[in-house]
Amino acid sequence: MELVMAVGIGIMTACAVYLLLRGRTFSLVLGLSMLSTAGNLFIFSMGRLRPGVSPIVAAGTEGYADPVPQALVLTAIVIGFGMTGFIMALAVRIRLQTGSDHVDGLEPMPERRPEQGS
């Protein structure tokens, strides 16, 4: 399970970086939310992956899941969600005001490719 998790987070981060480096706000937003999801999974896995145990220490139970990363990941999800919402609204606003979804608000000069982007 550790291997699947690690590889999954790695692939997700790589995809996020690729999307972040693209020139359109849509892929930028996708990349940012993917990066924060990868980060959240990473936090979660830092509490060690223990299936089937509760985050409560009680008599008679064997082992427990570390509750701190779970609390951290909740906070991180909320913050990441807010940030994604903000940058999405900002991207839409720029698209409306400039008529372009390029991150610089301008279409690049050489040949336009209408199918590029979203």
Add this chain to the structure above:
Amino acid sequence: MTHLLAAPIIVPALAAALLLVLHRARIAVKRTIGMGATVAVAVAALAILTETRSGAPLVYRLGNWPSPFGIVLVADHLSAFMLLLTASLALAALLYAVQGWDARGKLFHPLFLFQVMGLNGAFLTGDLFNLFVFFEILLIASYGLAMEGLEVERLRATLHYAAINIAASSVFLIAVSLMYGVMGTLNMAHLAERVGEVRIEDVGLVRAAGLLLLGVFAVKAAVFPLYFWLPATYSHAPAPVAALFAVMTKVGVYAMIRVTTLIFTGGESDVMELTSPWLMPVSLITLALGTLGALGAQRLATITAYLTIASVGTILTGVAVGGGKGLAAALYYMAHSTIAIAILFLVTDLLGRNRGAMGDQLHPGPPLRQAVPLGLTFLFGGATVAGIPPSSGFLGKLMILHSTMNGLSVVLIWTVILVTSVLTLVTCSRAGSIVLWNHIEPDQLAHDRPPRAGEWVALAALAGCSIGLVIFAAPIAHYTGEIEVQLTSPGSYIHAVLESAQDDFIRPHAMGGVR
């Protein structure tokens, strides 16, 4: 006064929430609440400064949970110093803003207070995760403030600024959780204790986490090669907001100082000594490139933005020198440069407003009204930033140069700092002479929005702070020296946070955890 430490966070948070409820209220009401909260924060900062004078850091445990488990706020000399600097700057910036800037956006006052809350929280927090949370608070408030007015240029600059900071925040989270995964704590004092006990096979992970953290702080501080977001954002932000942003890069510097002096100190082995090979070259390059950027800039606001980068480079040079007066000099320079940059941002706004369509671009424009006071203020700001004696910039640079005296790289550091000072002087004189002395259409006076009395008061207050830094240079330098002593022997910080917990270890159970 046990709850004093929470005041710089709680007061602006409550006032901002109140302002959100009252968002339809008259502007006078909003101004009163905003101003009242900022004054209260300044008073609290002063009180914290006096309380911490004795030397022992103050610790505030939220909910009275024992220390390594609960959340702590800690105020040592450095935190108190940064709180007071932020509060002074916020007061001046707000005083400037209430002369008319704040009426443009409905949410100016709540966002401003949330920004102050985030800054104060970042300076006070005692654990890494809350540092992340307060960074996010100050960042999201700053996004809102930076795009005040919703002009396209501002939106575009804010998009770039937001994108790089959201990406940096994800890296921050990864670094923080990696630290937790290895050391099982996020309390900075506790981390400082545990970092020495890390097993040898985990050292690489901790080093990776530490370097990721420093990278994130370098983004916030706008250090080479991570400063490209700054010039556009700062030069397009509204003037009072840009003035407040002058302290935002310093949050990154603060976090770097805190983490390197507390956790990655080196200790017995220098396995955890992460920064020393990097910090000095990087800060000198930042200083050089910031100055060159200012030299090539075509707008006054862009010049000031690049000078912000240069000032971060100078501060980090002092930090890189480290113990033996380097840190103390860097902290004095931090106070000086924050105020001087704020002065330049504000006077840039006044100059730009009076030049009609020409704005703050470096082109001859119509003659200015009130050219003499505006010119003198610009001269004051420029001379202070460049470090002409007897300004605070001169003293700050002198202290940093002096602290490098017994180092090996003394020639390199002196050359870079002195040459960049001359180049800054050239930049400011060139900009000033074009804007103030080169006129076209001499018979047409520009009078868009002449400076108002309150704006002069705000500028005079900042100039007063800058002059105060010169007049009281000895006590302030003594104080920054005390900060350095406390930082280089983090025992008292760790003791204050963790030992008080030992005493209370039984108490939460006995008293139900609530006092």
